[in-house]
Amino acid sequence: xxxxxVAFAILLxxxxxxxxxxxxxxxxxxxxxxxxxHVQQIQDEFARAFGRWHEREFGEPIFIDYRIPGGTSEIRRxxxxxxxxxxxxxxxTLNPAGNGYKVGMEPGTMGVDLMFGGxxxxxxxxxSGITATLQTPDGNPVEMRxxxxxxxxxxxxELDEIFGENRIGTQYLYDPQQRWIGTALSxxxxxxxxDVLKRLGVPQPASFQDLxxxxxxxxxxxxxxxxxxxxxxxxxxxxxxxxxxxxxxxLREMSGNxxxxxxxxxxxxxxxSAGDAALGLAIDFYGRGQAQTVAEAGDPDRVSxxxxxxxxxxxxxxxxxxxxxxxxxxxRRFLRFVLSEEGQAVWQFSATSRKAGAGNPPGxxxxxxxxxxxxxxxxxxxxxxxxxxxxxxxxxxxPFEIASDVENPGWRTGVQMMMGAFGIDSADxxxxxxAAIVDASTDPSFPPGVLAEMRARFHMFPETPLPRGDGTxxxxxxxxxxxxxxxxxxxxxxxxxRLRIAYTSFFIDRYKEVVxxxxxxxxxxxxxxxxxxxxxxxxxxxxxxxx
Numbered sequence: 001x002x003x004x005x006v007a008f009a010i011l012l013x014x015x016x017x018x019x020x021x022x023x024x025x026x027x028x029x030x031x032x033x034x035x036x037x038h039v040q041q042i043q044d045e046f047a048r049a050f051g052r053w054h055e056r057e058f059g060e061p062i063f064i065d066y067r068i069p070g071g072t073s074e075i076r077r078x079x080x081x082x083x084x085x086x087x088x089x090x091x092x093t094l095n096p097a098g099n100g101y102k103v104g105m106e107p108g109t110m111g112v113d114l115m116f117g118g119x120x121x122x123x124x125x126x127x128s129g130i131t132a133t134l135q136t137p138d139g140n141p142v143e144m145r146x147x148x149x150x151x152x153x154x155x156x157x158e159l160d161e162i163f164g165e166n167r168i169g170t171q172y173l174y175d176p177q178q179r180w181i182g183t184a185l186s187x188x189x190x191x192x193x194x195d196v197l198k199r200l201g202v203p204q205p206a207s208f209q210d211l212x213x214x215x216x217x218x219x220x221x222x223x224x225x226x227x228x229x230x231x232x233x234x235x236x237x238x239x240x241x242x243x244x245x246x247x248x249x250x251l252r253e254m255s256g257n258x259x260x261x262x263x264x265x266x267x268x269x270x271x272x273s274a275g276d277a278a279l280g281l282a283i284d285f286y287g288r289g290q291a292q293t294v295a296e297a298g299d300p301d302r303v304s305x306x307x308x309x310x311x312x313x314x315x316x317x318x319x320x321x322x323x324x325x326x327x328x329x330x331x332r333r334f335l336r337f338v339l340s341e342e343g344q345a346v347w348q349f350s351a352t353s354r355k356a357g358a359g360n361p362p363g364x365x366x367x368x369x370x371x372x373x374x375x376x377x378x379x380x381x382x383x384x385x386x387x388x389x390x391x392x393x394x395x396x397x398x399p400f401e402i403a404s405d406v407e408n409p410g411w412r413t414g415v416q417m418m419m420g421a422f423g424i425d426s427a428d429x430x431x432x433x434x435a436a437i438v439d440a441s442t443d444p445s446f447p448p449g450v451l452a453e454m455r456a457r458f459h460m461f462p463e464t465p466l467p468r469g470d471g472t473x474x475x476x477x478x479x480x481x482x483x484x485x486x487x488x489x490x491x492x493x494x495x496x497x498r499l500r501i502a503y504t505s506f507f508i509d510r511y512k513e514v515v516x517x518x519x520x521x522x523x524x525x526x527x528x529x530x531x532x533x534x535x536x537x538x539x540x541x542x543x544x545x546x547x
Contacts, residue, residue, distance in 0.1 A: 129147035
């Protein structure tokens with residue numbers, strides 16, 4: 001059984017090797033192997049800047065060997081598979097430490113030095129590691145949690161100088177145990193095509209709630225939270241900021257306005273820029289970069305990007321040094337460089353090859369700091385950058401001032417399950433139901449009681465059957481109070497799959513009822529009678545509006 005598990009873990013790791021696209025920037029010197037979801041421009045600029053810095057500081061050429069097997073979630077899954085395989089191969093040491101054991105791995109046990117980029121959630125998963133059964137020196141099995149991360153090794157005084165308080169909004173800037181260290185700040189805000197908004201008669205947005213404006217039906221570009229960890233975090237933060245009832249209402253109506261839900265986080269800003277969508281949610285640097293591209297093409301006012309102040313979730317974009325990586329010393333040097341003022345300037349200054357970048361402040365080598373060719377439009381994490389160099393920023397934004405101060409509620413799994421069922425897998429029905437509500441609400445003669453019932457059914461949640469120890473089954477409302485109990489049921493993949501289908505069917509039935517009720521007046525007129533209020537709530541159990 002152990003052999004089969006190890007073989008399966010190795011098999012899972014094969015795509016990590018076979019599908020890795022490798023990019024190097026030199027053929028000489030030491031090699032740093034970096035796995036990253038970062039775009040090509042970020043890879044190029046940091047490889048160039050770190051190579052120059054390392055040769056200056058240590059008199060030794062290096063090159064970065066980037067591995068790009070997919071997005072953040074895919075990278076995490078493949079790293080976990082490789083780590084399991086290495087533990088299964090017995091490539092570790094286990095020595096007594098206090099009341100337990102300490103796991104060691106020789107350099108080169110893992111094939112990658114560090115992970116560069118992605119959100120703190122995925123890096124936190126690497127830090128918490130995996131549960132494995134290991135062999136003690138005397139041959140006894142012991143089950144323990146093994147972190148995949150190697151501590152960065154900073155003195156606390158160094159961290160205090162770089163970060164100050166270890167907070168932005170309610171989030172850490174770095175893991176207190178130094179298993180991941182933030183290197184930049186990322187937000188998920190709103191990109192808008194101002195020409196399209198003007199044609200629709202819709203003002204520029206200032207809040208996520210503005211994406212529920214009924215005039216925007218079919219004009220909102222969204223990413224699928226089941227495919228994007230960043231958008232899941234954003235939707236979770238909307239629930240936290242606005243509360244359970246209002247937050248879900250916003251997400252449902254936003255889904256009713258959605259043109260599509262895409263698996264690619266780069267598609268919404270591109271489509272907004274092209275005028276195929278009026279508004280979209282976008283990672284800050286995608287949104288700002290798209291706005292810059294349009295402006296440089298001679299149309300500076302057509303596309304804009306905002307982070308809704310006080311609502312936006314701002315997260316660290318970390319580096320995790322992997323336990324057992326080939327060159328831990330070079331990994332720590334890379335991390336120190338990225339956190340230096342010289343490294344932080346690469347994120348946000350104008351490109352030095354451009355006229356605007358020629359006046360960038362000089363670095364230790366006397367040359368202007370910043371990227372050479374590509375402006376990355378990312379926000380530095382080092383606080384001194386804002387006090388010393390703010391005038392050189394491409395984007396005059398202080399993320400520490402606009403971050404939401406409301407803790408994310410931790411309803412990510414609920415977002416993926418429920419939004420998948422009510423907004424994505426039932427997308428056409430959701431849009432039609434929302435359009436029926438919008439049409440009815442603009443008709444002064446439409447019966448208000450029927451309209452209220454249409455809204456109630458549109459926002460309704462299914463109840464979930466929960467087995468009890470005595471063999472009975474309770475129908476439980478999906479609410480803030482019952483969320484974790486219901487979520488725990490989804491941990492069983494068979495139950496999760498069955499409920500996903502049932503939930504989707506429930507929402508489709510409710511949406512069909514809403515559309516039918518929108519036509520009740522015409523039906524009544526054809527029959528020569530009054531409007532009748534049907535009361536069918538469908539399968540799974542009675543509906544609940546979540547309140």
